[in-house]
Amino acid sequence: MSPSPFFEQLFEHARQITPYLDGKVALSSAPNQTDLLYFEQPCSDTIQKLYEELKRAHPEAGAAYWLTRTWTLLCWQPIYVAFVAIYACRGLPELRSIGQTVQTNFISGFQFADTGYREGKREQLIYAAGEQLKQLFDFYRDEMNQWVRVRPGFTNHLFADGVLACLVKLSQLTPELTRDEIRAHAKLWLNACGLPEKLAESLKSGHDENSLKLIRTSCCLVYKCQGRKLCADCPRHPDNKQPKRAVGIKTT
Structure with missing residues (x-):
């Protein structure tokens, strides 16, 4: 059975x-396939x-890196699929x-057993996507909490950075959207995902009047792996650190 035109378009754009x-x-x-993760199907052992595997591949990196990398891998595809569906296909599958x-x-490759999808105004689709992503990621966290x-504070910052990174990519692919429009979309997404709206401030002005760059609020810790460096959007990167304010000395 061939997928519907909506899904064909979604997969091609993805x-x-x-x-x-x-x-x-x-x-x-x-x-219940062991190499597939499905919502509300036990997957704690698969995630562990x-x-x-990450621990064996990078023993020098430490537990914080293994946990951060595991969570990032769990979440990157659903977030990207949501963005591609809404902005390129003007619809939303059941995430x-x-x-x-x-x-x-x-984690790479995804599939849908449910070929239903919804259409609507972009704002409506964003709020629907945010609610579904929250439920999906809460499930993943519950599964991981077994071992x-x-x-939640840790995962929420990674969640927000994943959303904001997609918005930066969106701004590069759709230059007709202004910085102010992208920032407005950021607030929509953050609200829809139950994340603090103030995190939209992580989007900074780029080198020209419409470009944006992200300074993340979370660190992926990849620099702890042998031979790896800080990412360009990392808050630990020297280029992204706020300059310290000079303290004046009063003279009388």
């Missing part, structure tokens, strides 16, 4: 973003296996029905 974002419709896939393929040290403590 692959143009990155070939790792490879989607398909798989109505007959068994939801990914964590342990909670997404199945994600777990590979060695990585490691995962604080």
Whole structure:
């Protein structure tokens, strides 16, 4: 069975973003497949296996990195799919029905068993996407909490940075959107995802009048891996640190 035109368009646009974002419709896939993550299907062991693989691959990086990388891998595809669907396809699939393929040290490839999707105004779709992403990520966190403590504050900053990074990419792909429009979209997304609106301030003006750059509020800790450096958008990067205010000395 070939996917509907909406899903064909969604998968094509997703692959143009990155070939790792490879989607398909798989109505007959068994939801309990061990290498697939499905909403409300037990997957704690599968996620822990990914964590342990990252630990073996980068023993020098430490537990904070293994946890951060695991969470980032769980969330990157659903966020990207939401953006591609809304901005490129003007619709939204049921994000909670997404199945994600777990590979060695990585999560790449997704599928939908539910081919239903909704249409509507962009703001409505953003709020629907935010609610579905919250539910999906809460489920992942509950599954991980069976074997490691995962604080909501920790995951929320990574969630927000993932959303804002997609908005920066959107601004690059759609130059007709002004910086103010992208910032307005950022506040919509953050509100929809139950995240603090003030995090939109992480979007900074770029080198020209319409470009934007992100200074993240979270660090992926990849610099702890041997041979790796700080990311350009990392808050720890020297270029992104706020200059200290000079303290004057009073003279009389």
